[in-house]
Amino acid sequence: MNAQFKKGVLELIVLESVRKRDMYGYELVAEVSKVVDVNEGTIYPLLKRLTNERYFETYLRESTEGPPRKYYHLTAAGVLYRDQLEAEWDLFQQQVNRFLKEQRS
Amino acid sequence: MKNKESFLKELQDRLSVLEEAEQQDILAEYAQHIDLRVAGGLTEEAAIRDFGDIDQLTAEILSAYHVKPTYQAPKGKRRIPNPWPAIRRGTAKAGGFFRRLGSGIAGGFGKLWGTLKAWKARLEERLGLSRDFFEAAETEAEKDAPETAESAAVVECAAEEIPPYPGEETENKEAVEPVNEKKETAWTAVGGFFRRLGHGLWQLCRGAAWLAWNLFLLLCALPFVGLGLLALMCLGALIVLLTQGYPLTGVTLCCLGGAACCVGILGLGSGLIWHRARPAAQAAGTVFEAEPVTALVRETVMEVERDEVTEDDAE
Numbered sequence: 001m002n003a004q005f006k007k008g009v010l011e012l013i014v015l016e017s018v019r020k021r022d023m024y025g026y027e028l029v030a031e032v033s034k035v036v037d038v039n040e041g042t043i044y045p046l047l048k049r050l051t052n053e054r055y056f057e058t059y060l061r062e063s064t065e066g067p068p069r070k071y072y073h074l075t076a077a078g079v080l081y082r083d084q085l086e087a088e089w090d091l092f093q094q095q096v097n098r099f100l101k102e103q104r105s
Numbered sequence: 106m107k108n109k110e111s112f113l114k115e116l117q118d119r120l121s122v123l124e125e126a127e128q129q130d131i132l133a134e135y136a137q138h139i140d141l142r143v144a145g146g147l148t149e150e151a152a153i154r155d156f157g158d159i160d161q162l163t164a165e166i167l168s169a170y171h172v173k174p175t176y177q178a179p180k181g182k183r184r185i186p187n188p189w190p191a192i193r194r195g196t197a198k199a200g201g202f203f204r205r206l207g208s209g210i211a212g213g214f215g216k217l218w219g220t221l222k223a224w225k226a227r228l229e230e231r232l233g234l235s236r237d238f239f240e241a242a243e244t245e246a247e248k249d250a251p252e253t254a255e256s257a258a259v260v261e262c263a264a265e266e267i268p269p270y271p272g273e274e275t276e277n278k279e280a281v282e283p284v285n286e287k288k289e290t291a292w293t294a295v296g297g298f299f300r301r302l303g304h305g306l307w308q309l310c311r312g313a314a315w316l317a318w319n320l321f322l323l324l325c326a327l328p329f330v331g332l333g334l335l336a337l338m339c340l341g342a343l344i345v346l347l348t349q350g351y352p353l354t355g356v357t358l359c360c361l362g363g364a365a366c367c368v369g370i371l372g373l374g375s376g377l378i379w380h381r382a383r384p385a386a387q388a389a390g391t392v393f394e395a396e397p398v399t400a401l402v403r404e405t406v407m408e409v410e411r412d413e414v415t416e417d418d419a420e
Binding site: 009025028029031039040041042043045048049052065066067069 | 124130132133134135137138140141142144155156158161162165168170182306
């Protein structure tokens, strides 16, 4: 898939994944990879940015194996941002689809 | 080709602009991710490869902090976030040290000055005493001289018996001279001339030595003046660089130390010059004090010449 497409929609997918339940990095990478083929080198910096912008908050939780894991939790601001992104995505893909349909007919 | 340690080390180097806690947070997360991938059956190398190009990864992480992605910390050097607290601490310490050192040196010089003064006072006292004595002897001799030659001889003997004070040797002889004048007139004239010549030569040598010493000191001082000025110039440049965040605290302090050393050495050197200048002043003083004596000698010589003339006339 086009890297530019991925980049634009990745934020929405990450936010949506964490909205359902809190996740740690590795889990999240696995979850997002189900939707788009993306590498860790993109997801982790994105998580960092969303955390710095207060859309995520993080906490450590002990795990049965290995060191404690850093979990990401969507904040209220994150939820609002996710909704705004979804609305933008809907509008955007509708417009693109409509345009493609018009061109075809 | 790359294992977890080297990957994390390189990442840390590239993220050195971030706070230490933030670096550790990121590194721990990435390390854990690699561990989990390895536990899932992947090699370390493959897990690291999935992070993609490290340049791009670093750029993306830094952009999350709104740091210019092209920013790269100086290689091999950690940026010092704020050098001022360290400098303030350093200067405060150095200031205290120099204050203590300065007061110590001042106290030492004060003591030295005190001892020198005491010496001088004692010397002057002794000189004054002996001079008074000789003056007394002289006046006595002058009083006795017209009466009999024998009494003059007695006084002469008495004067010669007195152990001459080392510093006053010439004065002593000159003081005795008026007594001898009538007996050994020509001899006195020649002796006076040679004595004056010797005295002049001695003064000349002393002046030359003084000049040579001071010139030598000046020659020694010149490199330190140069070094001090250089150190001050470097100090200025380094301070400017320090304010721009370069890690040059140590070098700056070294420069400061060098400049202070030069100033200290020059101060000590000036102390040496002062030491030399004092004997010169004393010499000037003795010359001034000796003048009446030489004048006396000159007068006696003139008298002797006059006597010779009158004797010739009589013949």
